[in-house]
Amino acid sequence: MPGLRLCGSCLRQTEQNLTALPALYDECVDHVFGAPRNPARQRVAGTRDVAPLNDSAIETRTNISGVLTSWASAVTEERGVSAPGPSVRCLTDFLIHHLTWLAGHLAAALFADETDNLVAQARRTLDPAPDTRLVTLGLCVEPGCSEILSAAEPGRRISASGGISCTAGHSWKTHEWFLLQSRIEQKGEAGTA
Incomplete structure (x- = not known):
């Protein structure tokens, strides 16, 4: 705007x-x-x-x-x-x-x-507890973003904002995780093709 x-x-x-x-x-x-x-x-x-x-x-x-x-x-x-x-x-x-x-x-x-x-x-x-224990999920799926997606290690508290985010600030809520997973897989397949 x-x-x-x-x-x-x-x-x-x-x-x-x-x-x-x-x-x-x-x-x-x-x-x-x-x-x-x-x-x-x-x-x-x-x-x-x-x-x-x-x-x-x-x-x-x-x-x-x-x-x-x-x-x-x-x-x-x-x-x-x-x-x-x-x-x-x-x-x-x-x-x-x-x-x-x-x-x-x-x-x-x-x-x-x-x-x-x-x-x-x-x-x-x-x-x-320190937020250093993150699991890398791949590259961010947002168009034009090439930052790394990460999530809290299993067993860690999931934050109110969703727990999955990239270093550029894109984040996803819990109810969006299944759609996010398919987008990550599609981006991974596109990168190997």
């Missing part, structure tokens, strides 16, 4: 990030309280174990809420529209509604980067 400062792929990724953030925010609540320090310890009447707080989960939730509130405030002030509700769901719905305007803003790249960072931070909080 003319006047946009984000490419189509970045715009789609930003929308996917905004769509994923409410669920990631909610999922982080389950991680605020760490596991009991000694679950095998026998309780004494009148005492209880207090689980340690997970600072990473608290920080992630605070960052998500803060960054989304900041961008919603910018839209509200610059566009002269009513502010959304304070929940992360209301904030992301509001920002998705104004996404085309944000994509044309001077700070569009910063907005896209910040949503990427929020999603990455939430995923690290929810699955703190």
Whole structure:
């Protein structure tokens, strides 16, 4: 679209990030309280174990809420529209509604980067193991893309965005994997012909 400062792929990724953030925010609540320090310890009447707080989960939730509130405030002030509700769901719905305007803003790249960072931070909080264990699936099937497709090693947590992506940022949701498999096979056959 003319006047946009984000490419189509970045715009789609930003929308996917905004769509994923409410669920990631909610999922982080389950991680605020760490596991009991000694679950095998026998309780004494009148005492209880207090689980340690997970600072990473608290920080992630605070960052998500803060960054989304900041961008919603910018839209509200610059566009002269009513502010959304304070929940992360209301904030992301509001920002998705104004996404085309944000994509044309001077700070569009910063907005896209910040949503990427929020999603990455939430995923690290929810699955703190390093993401180095990836399985290579072949070349990306998107037209004109020659980057490598990879997925989480079997047994690893599948991310909210789908778990299969290329290094250029193309990603597929779980329900798209069967179609993706046939596209990978077709591209592989075309490359050997």
